[in-house]
Amino acid sequence: MSEEELRALESKYCSWGDTVHRAQHPNIFCDAQGMRLYDARGTEYMDLQMWYSAANFGYKNKRLNDALKKQIDTLPQLACQYLHEEKIMLATKISQDIEKKFGVKGRVHFNVGGAQAVEDALKVVRNYTGKIPVFAFMGSYHGRTFGATAITSSYRYREHYGHFGDRAHFVPYPYRFRCTAVHDKKDCCDLSCLKPFQKMFESEYYSVINTKNNNCEYGAFFVEPVQGTGGYIAPPQNYFKELKKTLDKHNILFVADEIQMGFYRTGKLWSIEHFDVVPDIIIFGKALTNGLNPLSGIWAKEELINPEIFGPGMTHSTFSSNPLGTAAGLAVMDLIEESNFDVTVPQKGAYFLKKLQALQKKYPHIGEVGGLGLALRMEICQKDGFTPNQELTDKIVNIGLKGELTAGGKKRGLVLDVGGYYKNVFTIAPSLYITEEEIDLSLMLFEEALQKALAD
């Protein structure tokens, strides 16, 4: 079928309620390899977003694809009320790894999508603490089911669906470039945003705690250790340690949502490992299967999830712990064990960041660049280097997606993802196998797109 015929059918029969039609002219891709996507003309697109960090290990990763194919030929389907080896081994590997790193015992509960795992974490919190309200960050994104939407900060995601009685209390996130606590302060991060939160626990009249019996109304704090959709923002090194002092004092659980930043995006299996705190719950999804058969899950401390407290049927989904997903997940864990991403990701990230900094020096419209590992960010601004410039950001995206850039000697495209509080941040999540040559080529294409957008 021709692309025109497909587009005609799409405009008639596909819901536009997803995110596809944010783009002027959504691309139709038909092939992929490594960090490259291909359209029907055979045009190659360098992908710097890798399915929002779900395909960390590259498209068509042979080893992971082979594991899936093998599972298709052995036990492709199985109702989740029965056991299979891959589920047990994957839960074991994740739990043992966490026990080794954080010194705590726990268990894994699987589900299918990220937001569903967030729902399961909410259930564990409610069941254990008996409390419904939770804290979350401004700029947070935890998914689009009702429970996950209630703890996602953007009001736009809630506005069509009535009142969210269980809406989280949103706390400013330490955003160095654009301080959310002190109005428009640039390059802050003396933790001034943390002080108002700490203050709330001093008196019952600050609305969250009965100081007489130390009973806090909030059961947990849901945290993206490095904000994803919010713009790939990493906090100062000591932020979570300081935050956790308050949480521990008032028995508030610390839930790390690692759905986007897990699986070595930041150079460690879990991004929370950078910050020297022990989480009570870890939520994961996306790259667990490299974007193959979806699988997500939570790990929770034994006291929160042991069978006495979280018994049979407390939560369930038909496709949770599906054999194809668990086989892919197990293959990812084996791949990780045999690789040295803890060395290569920071190295590649440092090389990439150096190149981004060189670009920033040339173009005043690039207000900030930064990142942790291969979770990199670039803020596109007005000429003052600070006022967010969504229009220019969108232009660059659309130019990249046209597939008509010529830097590097042939026609190519560039796939970029945009996030951030003002939708002016390129959230750069390349394949963890990206080479220095591929970084150079991608940034040549980016510069060409930027120049075209500026000239427009």
Ligand SMILES: Cc1ncc(COP(=O)(O)O)c(C=O)c1O
């Ligand atoms: C941090 C975080 N949590 C939760 C989700 C929701 O995951 P899913 O889209 O698989 O439901 C996402 C998705 O982008 C995410 O980045």
